[in-house]
Amino acid sequence: MRFDGVILRAATLLTLPILMFSCATTEAPGGPPPAVSSTRTREQNIELGRQHKTAEDLYKALKEEAKGGKKLEWNGLPDFSGVYSRPLDRGFNFDIDQPKDVATSAKLTPEFQVKLTKRLDDLKKGIEWDPISTCAPPGVPRWLTEPFLREFIVTPNQTWLINEMVNDIRRVYTDGRDHLPVEDRLPIPNGDTIGFWDGPRLVMHTNQLKAGIYQRGNPDYTDQVETVEIWKKDDDRTMGVDVWVYDPPSLVEAWYAHHTYIKLTDPPRIRYWDCGENPNNAVFQTKDGTTQFKDLNFSDEKKKGK
Amino acid sequence: MKSTLVTAFILIIVLLASAAPGFAHHSSAMFDQTKTVTLEGVVKKWELTNPHSWLWVDVKGKDGKVVTWGFEAEGPSTLARAGIRPSDFKEGTKLTITGNPMRNGDPAAIWLNAVRASDGKKFDPRAGFAVK
Numbered sequence: 001m002r003f004d005g006v007i008l009r010a011a012t013l014l015t016l017p018i019l020m021f022s023c024a025t026t027e028a029p030g031g032p033p034p035a036v037s038s039t040r041t042r043e044q045n046i047e048l049g050r051q052h053k054t055a056e057d058l059y060k061a062l063k064e065e066a067k068g069g070k071k072l073e074w075n076g077l078p079d080f081s082g083v084y085s086r087p088l089d090r091g092f093n094f095d096i097d098q099p100k101d102v103a104t105s106a107k108l109t110p111e112f113q114v115k116l117t118k119r120l121d122d123l124k125k126g127i128e129w130d131p132i133s134t135c136a137p138p139g140v141p142r143w144l145t146e147p148f149l150r151e152f153i154v155t156p157n158q159t160w161l162i163n164e165m166v167n168d169i170r171r172v173y174t175d176g177r178d179h180l181p182v183e184d185r186l187p188i189p190n191g192d193t194i195g196f197w198d199g200p201r202l203v204m205h206t207n208q209l210k211a212g213i214y215q216r217g218n219p220d221y222t223d224q225v226e227t228v229e230i231w232k233k234d235d236d237r238t239m240g241v242d243v244w245v246y247d248p249p250s251l252v253e254a255w256y257a258h259h260t261y262i263k264l265t266d267p268p269r270i271r272y273w274d275c276g277e278n279p280n281n282a283v284f285q286t287k288d289g290t291t292q293f294k295d296l297n298f299s300d301e302k303k304k305g306k
Numbered sequence: 307m308k309s310t311l312v313t314a315f316i317l318i319i320v321l322l323a324s325a326a327p328g329f330a331h332h333s334s335a336m337f338d339q340t341k342t343v344t345l346e347g348v349v350k351k352w353e354l355t356n357p358h359s360w361l362w363v364d365v366k367g368k369d370g371k372v373v374t375w376g377f378e379a380e381g382p383s384t385l386a387r388a389g390i391r392p393s394d395f396k397e398g399t400k401l402t403i404t405g406n407p408m409r410n411g412d413p414a415a416i417w418l419n420a421v422r423a424s425d426g427k428k429f430d431p432r433a434g435f436a437v438k
Contacts, residue, residue: 133332
């Protein structure tokens, strides 16, 4: 398994620069056509989520509203170039617009409300365990909340949403294909994403996701979670995404949030992220449920002897 | 030589807990974020790694014994955004460094800020999360 991972990483490293070079975004004169659907307020977006009982329903409604969307051409790609990061001035909750006096703006089922309350109570006692401590990827929808470097690579048939963290790539298929057949779906961290372009907006539906947490101090989600996202440039430096999360076991209704990522003016190079490169970062979960280092060691001699 | 460079003292200041989350890959629960420790020492090793970097600092106690402390910081690209470079902490660099210590008393801490003795330059790893 370790060897397979190495091969996969090497393949990613080799193919990414090629794809990035070939995908240099060149916006057509006058830019992409305007979106068919209109921009909605936060309240309207929350209501839109309530109106549709499943992510699939919402996605289909948006596609109908956009009259099926329009396939991109190489000479008319939106300019998503640059390196972006999520601002943390308002924290890194999944919904940074939620009121400060509430634990979450999600309408949780009783079972998941109890889980969140316990998580927050434990936090006050200094007890916390993050399921990605073992170098697992954050997975969607948590993927949206991480504060690291982002790149967005647009081609007519696919768009890649890249998070520097664990070299994480979400592939969005915009070539008209559907999701995998139900019987072939397995929960995986970033799921399976299809999408279409509505003018300058990328509308996406993701299913086949794996259970996780939205972020530390945030609620859990199950492997029934699905998302609908609309990505677009809010202005030259700001990438915005509206997201609706559906997860019947944990959410009474769709949870809406808006995320923004700002283009950095002087970004560093993005280097390969080897999560296991330093043994001092290895942790384990203690009996009382919190996090502890496995074997902190600041002696070169001891390290050599291992 | 390290032994000639080190003058160390330890100040432990109990502060009120701040609401600032640990922007690290794993939880920071093993660190006591209600306390800070400030140490003077000399750099033994500078590991720029993901998801956390570690600065090893040799600190001489009042009894003359040298203890190596580890200061955990963000990964290389976040540090780059904070203006912290691989070349900033060569072995032997004298500094004063502040962090949140381990709850269990092990010699390690979350690196909050540091001041390099040679030029007074300050290093705040979490400044790398500022978007500019």
